[in-house]
Amino acid sequence: MKILLHACCGPCASAALPVLAGKGDEVAMFYSNSNIDTEEEFERRLESARRLAAADGVEIVADVYDHADWLEKVAKGFENEPEKGARCRRCWEYSLRRTAEYAASRGFDAFSTSLTTSPHKPSPAVFEAGEKAGAGRFLAVDFKKNGGFLVSTRRSAELALYRQKYCGCEFSRRALRGGRDGG
Numbered sequence: 001m002k003i004l005l006h007a008c009c010g011p012c013a014s015a016a017l018p019v020l021a022g023k024g025d026e027v028a029m030f031y032s033n034s035n036i037d038t039e040e041e042f043e044r045r046l047e048s049a050r051r052l053a054a055a056d057g058v059e060i061v062a063d064v065y066d067h068a069d070w071l072e073k074v075a076k077g078f079e080n081e082p083e084k085g086a087r088c089r090r091c092w093e094y095s096l097r098r099t100a101e102y103a104a105s106r107g108f109d110a111f112s113t114s115l116t117t118s119p120h121k122p123s124p125a126v127f128e129a130g131e132k133a134g135a136g137r138f139l140a141v142d143f144k145k146n147g148g149f150l151v152s153t154r155r156s157a158e159l160a161l162y163r164q165k166y167c168g169c170e171f172s173r174r175a176l177r178g179g180r181d182g183g
C-alpha cells in the first residue's frame, strides 16, 4: 500500500515510519501543522522532520502554514478548553482533513498520523478524528504501542531531532507554564 503519514513532528514520526515500513508499505510524510503558534516554531519542527525523512529515505511534503485559518476554524470559541478536549479533537481533524485531501489528490491508498505516538494524545480520539476526516481511507495505527514513545526518544537522540516542550498552539503554551511537558 502507498501510505501518506501525517507527521506532527520529527520525533513522533520517527517511531511511526519503522512500523509502516516493517509492514512493507510505501510511505511518504506530509507535514501539516498550522496549529503551531509561530512560523519560527513551525520551521524548527519542519527542519527536524526533514532530517528524519533524509535518514529514512522517505519523501516529505510540507503543507502551507496558515495559523490564522486554524485560529478561525478550530480554536475560535474553544480557547479555554483543556488539552485533549474539544479544541484538540477539532485540531486533529483539521490537519487530518488536509492530509486526506492531499493523499486523495496524489493517489495514495490510505493515510495515517504520527499523533498517536505521543502519550499526550489518546489514540481512540485521534482515530475518531482521522475517520471523520478520511472517508474510509484512514489507517488507524496506535504508534505508542510496543514501546513506540521510547523508540521516538531513542531515535530523536540518535538523529539530534528537536523535541518541543509544548504541543503547538498558544493555548498549549499556557499548559506548559502549568508543568506540561512534550508534544
Ligand code: SF4
Pocket (backbone or CB within 6 Å): 035, 036, 083, 084, 087, 088, 089, 091, 092, 167, 168, 169, 170, 171, 172
Ligand atoms: S493543544 Fe495541541 S492538539 Fe490541542 S489544539 Fe493546541 S496544538 Fe492542537
